[in-house]
Amino acid sequence: MSTLTVDKAGPTRNVKYGSMSRDRAWALRWSYFFLTLFAIFSLVPPFYMLITSLKGSAEISAATNPWWVFHPTLENYVGLLKSNQFLRFFFNSAMVSIIVVIITMLISIPAAFALSRMKFWGSATLATGVFLTYLIPDSLLFIPLFKMFALIGDVTGIQLINRWYVLLFIYPTLTVPFCTWIMIGYFASIPKELDEAAIIDGASWLQTLTRIFIPVALPGLIAATIFAFTVSWAQFLYPLVFTTSADQLVLPVGIVTTLIKGDVFNWGQIMTGALLGAAPPLIIYAFLMDYYIAGLTAGATKG
């Protein structure tokens, strides 16, 4: 693959000076060479997931070349998609992620709007606070949160621990600060004249938000949505702490805790499950990569 691209890309650079162009051509060849190496490094684990998912258990334990499938079979996919347990994990993951995205948007769009446009007492402090919250990792809060929700169960009798919907309360602590933060950046880039004109024409703040900010900042909103979804879908620590019953687990925890039984690793099914678990973010990313990247770069840098 590398030789092919080198040949094609070599002459495309517009060339003016003899020696410089030769330097450039070489630089280009080296770039492609190293990019190929790094791409192989990046793609080995997903490729190996795919390879293994297509193997039968006999072939997995055979001493043949592990990098190739000699007898492809779909038995792992059939086995997983037929098992109610796996579908349950998938359903739980999808429910949690979709509802969390909705909650996140409902909280962070108005908040980002208020913080970026309506300067009020304490708004600067709050914006900084949002940013600081975004820096607090899940591994710092899981123990007190676990204890808090256990206490709520003890005091009110409403059992939240070991129910998948407890995650709907927890995940927004990860998604809301991030989404608010990148949306403050997007809203700040909208020209002030636009909303001032709307206010003078008699629009209320809510109308300004829904009629002007949301349409104009749509790329930012999409980026935030993708982020909220991928963060919720990939979260591992909170569901591991908060849910234990097999019917309450989300996908990552479900695969790790139920498909690995003691020392017996059913690698064919584990890799199939991992691949299916990785599929939704990968599909979203394949179609919306530019939004994803825009969100990534805006989130960590734009003020």
Next chain:
Amino acid sequence: MVDAAFGENAVPRPRAAARRQGLRKALRRKSTTAFLMTLPLILLILFLVVYPGIYSVHLATLNKSMQRFVGFGNFEFLFKRDTFWLVVKQSCIFAITAVVFKALIGFIVAHFVHNIPAKGQRKWRGMLLVPWVIPPAMSTLAWLWLFDPSYSAFNYTLASFGIGPIPWTGDAAWARFSVILVNVWYGAPFFMIMYLASLKSVPEQLYEAAAIDGANWWQRIWYVTLPMMRNIIAITTLFSLIVTFANFDIVRILTAGGPLDKTHIFATWAFRVGIEGSDIPLGASVSLFMVPILAVAAIFILRDVNKRGNES
């Protein structure tokens, strides 16, 4: 209400005055509206982030059954345990090594991607960003399988070069190497994309000027690229330091802290002690040790962000 001031009722008064009053009214209502709009966010931060944070400090001062106040007892206990110091050491080795390699690889790869014609960049960027998109719990499982002691695809490949089987996750040194390798694999794309974005914002004229002045490739990087990227490099590195230091999934799935607690970092050990060992106060104390390092990194990031905010 605001609309009314602009509507038919306002006709008797001069239009300009009415408009001004309407605007003033709108401004007066502004702070109330703004407060209501941010209220859910404030409640979320207060009850699910700030309060648990404080509660965590309170928990850390209780005994195991959480009925007696023991002050700094948990911390004294931790200081006397060898495992704790092992965790401190491993957390630092893990976070610093991983971040350095992620930053280096990200920087190099970003340059290569920037180097090739714009037409093909999208394809390469897409392939190189895949590790970042797959949920880490899922991709770590693939790594675990690649590292498998008996059927390891890596060892099979190495054996064909005559290199003996490597105990990827069984031996302390190799296990440390493995968790760092997986973390670098997962995190390098983030650096790559951030650096690529900032590389694109460096004006081409600067390079042309440097080239005319006779600067070689190395000088161009040192005197043009690096100064222009300094802010992004600093902020990305600090942010990644926080995330890597607090990492959980990769270590948990790959080694679960083993062999002999040699690869535990703060998050995984806090989970082991607090949730699995059901000594919640001790677990809370362990995770609190992340706070000073996170706070230092956060202060630096915040300074940088505020500086940027003031400039614009």
